[in-house]
Amino acid sequence: MSDATTHLLLPYILAAQAQKHVTHNEALRVLDGLVQLSVLDRDLTVPPGSPADGDRYIVASGGTGDWAGWDLNVALWTDGTWLRLPPRTGWRAWIEDEDLLLVYDGAGWIGTTPDALQNMALLGVGTTADAANPFSARLNAALWTAKTVAEGGTGDLFYTMNKEAAGDDLGLTLQTGFVTKALVGLFGSDRFRLAVSPDGSSFFDGLIVDNANGIVDQPQLPRFKAWTNYDNYVGVETWTKIGLNNTEYNDQGAFDAGTNLFTAPVDGTYLFGATLLYKVNSSTTARMRARLVLNGLSEIRGSFGEVSGDHVSEATALWLQTMVRLSAGDTVELQGDFRVADGYFAADATSLWGVKIG
Structure with a gap:
């Protein structure tokens, strides 16, 4: 019959043994050192100078002094001496200075984190995962980087x-x-x-x-096309805002057919174009001209156009196109004018369009 237990090597009290309390106390010391095993350090090869009773260490490879030959063993300071506790496969130890749990695999102390995590139902990082969010993470930064x-x-x-x-x-x-x-x-x-x-x-x-x-x-891109369904009369030498009371399309509602104004919803670069068709009033000698005006005050550079010479009613047309930088809230309107003789800007074929391009 063995005189020690199989796994922890605790000494048995033998029959007819004298001073049985000595054997019993030795077994208690081993139990006290091994149960809920937690060691202070695993990197020392030399015993510390002033250990406290109950201090435990895993001896690093190359142990010297009282730890000579104790590599990877658990060293327990108890009753004024070092007690060697040889590890067995499956022992677990908490490393206090690293906040790390290790297990002895028969050859060394290894981490308890598995090499692969497969088919896990829930995983929470810094928080609790649930059925709705099987993977949940609560953190301030995350990094994915390529394997070089x-x-x-x-x-x-x-x-x-x-x-x-x-x-x-x-x-x-x-x-x-x-x-x-x-x-x-x-x-x-x-x-x-x-x-x-x-x-x-x-x-x-x-x-x-x-x-x-x-x-x-870009479904919400500011863009519109407005046109008039009535003839706009304009006098001689009178810049007049063209009434454009219909829209063919008007994303974001940026063009107001009631005020005949396009209002920029956001800062950006916009492209505008206009078509104006001449309709005679009393004389085809009219000189048709048009422009785009910013905020009702200033002509937008590059938007002015004029057609000279005798016009053909409902055949002579003028086209304008320009690009302009607008701030949110800026308005753009189409104005027309006649020199020499008055006339009309014809219904259905007189229009203004615009789109944000940048």
Whole structure:
């Protein structure tokens, strides 16, 4: 019969043994040292000079002095002496100065984090994951970096997201206070979309890219085309705002058919164009001219045009086109004038259009 236990090597009290308390106390010391094993350090080869009773260490390779030959063993200071506790496979030890849990695998102390994590149902980093968010992370920064060629990688990095069918959603949700403010991805189709929201329920597409041909659409881009359905009479030498009381399209409602003004919703560079068709009043000798005016005050440089010579009623036309930098709130209007004789700017064929281009 062995005189010690199989796993922890605790000494048995033998039959007819004298001073049984000595053996019993020795077993208690070993138990006290091993149960809930936590060591101060695992990097020392020399015993510390003034250990406290109960201090424990894992002896580093190359132990000397009282620890000579104790490499990777647990050293326990108890009752004024060092007690050697040889580790067995499966022992676990908390390393206090590293906040690290290790396990003895029969050859050395190794980390308890597995080499691979597979088929985990929940994973929370700094927070608790749940069924709705099986992977959850609460942190201030995250880094993805490519494995370099020197490390055996390719130097590339791809982050792949996949959805089951075209009609499903796939994307990033950007929130403030858990209220969605922007969506980026493939929503309800395979077209790439960027949409924004003021409240998490109403969304506006700012950018759509057709995956079939790469054509880019900006549904909320300020753009309009306005036209008149009546003849605008203009006197001689009288710059007059043309009444454009209809819109063919008017994204963002930037053109007001009531005031005949385009108002820039945001700062940017805008492209404008206009077509004006002459209609005779009393004489075809009229000199038709037109311009675009900023904020009702100044002519936009490059927008002025004039047609001289005798006109043909409802056949002579004038075209304007120019580009201008606007600030949010700036207005643009179309003005017409006649020299020599008065006339009309004809219905249906007199129009103004504009679009933000940058």
